[in-house]
Amino acid sequence: MQRLLVCGVFFAITILLAGCLEATKVPTQDLPVSPPWQAPESLEYELLDRNDGEEVGMGTLEVAAEQEGRYELAQRFRNDEDFDNSLVVVDAETLKPISGSRDRLVDGERVQLTSQYDATENTVTITEIEEDGEARVIPHRLERNYYDNDSSLFLWRSIPFAEGFEASYYTVVTGSGEQHIVHIEVVRKERITVPAGTFETWRLEIEGTDRKQVAWYADTPQHPLVQYDNSVQFFRLVTTPE
Numbered sequence: 001m002q003r004l005l006v007c008g009v010f011f012a013i014t015i016l017l018a019g020c021l022e023a024t025k026v027p028t029q030d031l032p033v034s035p036p037w038q039a040p041e042s043l044e045y046e047l048l049d050r051n052d053g054e055e056v057g058m059g060t061l062e063v064a065a066e067q068e069g070r071y072e073l074a075q076r077f078r079n080d081e082d083f084d085n086s087l088v089v090v091d092a093e094t095l096k097p098i099s100g101s102r103d104r105l106v107d108g109e110r111v112q113l114t115s116q117y118d119a120t121e122n123t124v125t126i127t128e129i130e131e132d133g134e135a136r137v138i139p140h141r142l143e144r145n146y147y148d149n150d151s152s153l154f155l156w157r158s159i160p161f162a163e164g165f166e167a168s169y170y171t172v173v174t175g176s177g178e179q180h181i182v183h184i185e186v187v188r189k190e191r192i193t194v195p196a197g198t199f200e201t202w203r204l205e206i207e208g209t210d211r212k213q214v215a216w217y218a219d220t221p222q223h224p225l226v227q228y229d230n231s232v233q234f235f236r237l238v239t240t241p242e
Contacts, residue, residue, distance in 0.1 A: 025183050025207075028145040028168045033095050033158035036223045039063040039071065043224055044239040046195060047077065050232055057082070059235060061153060061225065066092050073154045082106050086150040086174075095155055097124075097148035100174055115148070115174045122146075126177055140177035146170040152182075156215055157223050161186055161202045183207045192216050192226050194236040199226045 045059040057079035064072035069092045077084045088100040100115040112129040122142045127135050147155055149171045159165065166185040173180070187203045201216040202223075216227040228235040 026166055026168050028143070028170060028181060030094065030096075030145050031147070031155065031159055031167055031169055033155065034160075035071065035092065035095065035154075035158050036221060037063050037157070038222065039065045042239075043237060045225075045228075045235040046238050048234040048236065050229065050234055053234075056233065058238075063154065069093070070098060071095075073151050075150060075153070088148045088151040090148070090151055090154075095147065095151065095158060097146075097151065097172070100148055100150060102150065102174055111175065113175065117142075117148075124172060124174075124177065126174060138177060140172075140179075142172060143170045143179055146172050146179065149173045153215070153225055153228065156184060156204055156206070157217055157225060159184070159186070159204075161217065161219070161223060163188055180208060189219060190216060194227055194238075196226075196237040196240045199237075201226050 041063045043061045045061070046055055047057040047059055048054065049056050057077055059075065059077040062074040062076070064074070071090050071092050072087060073090060074087045075085070082105055084104040084106065086100065086102045089098045090096060091098060096119065097115075097117045099117065102111065102113050104111045114127045116125045117123070118125075122144065123139055124142055125137060125139045127137050129135055147169060152171065159167070163186055166183065168181055168183045170179045171182045183206070185205050187205050190201055190203045192199050192201045200219040202219055204215045204217060206213040206215065211231055213231055214229045215225060217223045218226050224237065225235070226237050
C-alpha cells in the first residue's frame with residue numbers, strides 16, 4: 001500500500017514553515033527577483049520519503065506562458081490515493097501574488113479553496129468550499145513584503161544566486177491565512193546527482209522557527225530546481241530541462 005502523500009510546497013509547501021522566526025536575521029523585504037524560466041515549462045519530480053528513500057509519489061512544477069503581465073505557477077502532487085494541486089497567479093515582474101487556488105485530497109479528506117489578493121489594501125480573501133457546497137469567505141490583513149506560500153519553489157528560483165545572498169520575507173499560507181517569516185540564504189555551490197543527471201547547483205537554505213529546509217537550484221541561466229529537502233520528503237528532478 002502506497003504511503004500517504006505529505007507534500008504541496010507541499011502537501012510539499014503547506015508544511016513549509018510551522019512557525020515564524022522570533023527575530024529576523026535581516027529585515028523583511030520585497031525580494032529582488034528575475035524570473036529565469038522560458039515559459040511554458042513543465043518539470044517532473046519523484047518524491048521520496050526522507051527517512052528510508054521509498055517513493056511516495058510524483059510531482060510536477062509548471063509555468064504557463066506569460067499573459068497580460070502575469071504567470072500561472074502550478075504545483076501538482078499525486079500518488080495512487082492522494083493529490084494536492086495548487087495554482088498561483090503572480091505579477092510577471094515581481095512575482096507578487098494576484099490570486100490562487102488549491103484542490104487537495106489527503107487521507108480521504110478533500111479541501112478546495114481560492115484566494116484573491118488586494119495589493120492596494122494589503123489583504124487576501126480566502127474562500128473555502130465546504131463539503132455541502134457552501135462557501136466560507138475569510139479576509140485577512142497582510143504584512144508588507146509578502147508572497148504566496150504555494151509559489152515558494154518558483155520564487156526561490158528567481159533570486160540572485162551569489163554566495164552569501166540572504167533575505168527575509170513573509171509567506172502567506174493560503175489554507176489558513178497565516179503569515180510566517182521566511183529567511184533564505186545562498187550558501188555555496190554543490191554537485192548533485194538526481195535521475196535527470198548530474199548538476200552543478202546552488203545550495204539554498206530556508207529557515208523558520210522550528211524547521212529548516214534546503215533547495216538545490218542548477219547553476220544555469222534557467223536555474224531549475226534539481227533537489228529539495230522539505231524535512232519530510234526529497235524532491236528529485238526526473239525530467240531534463242530543455
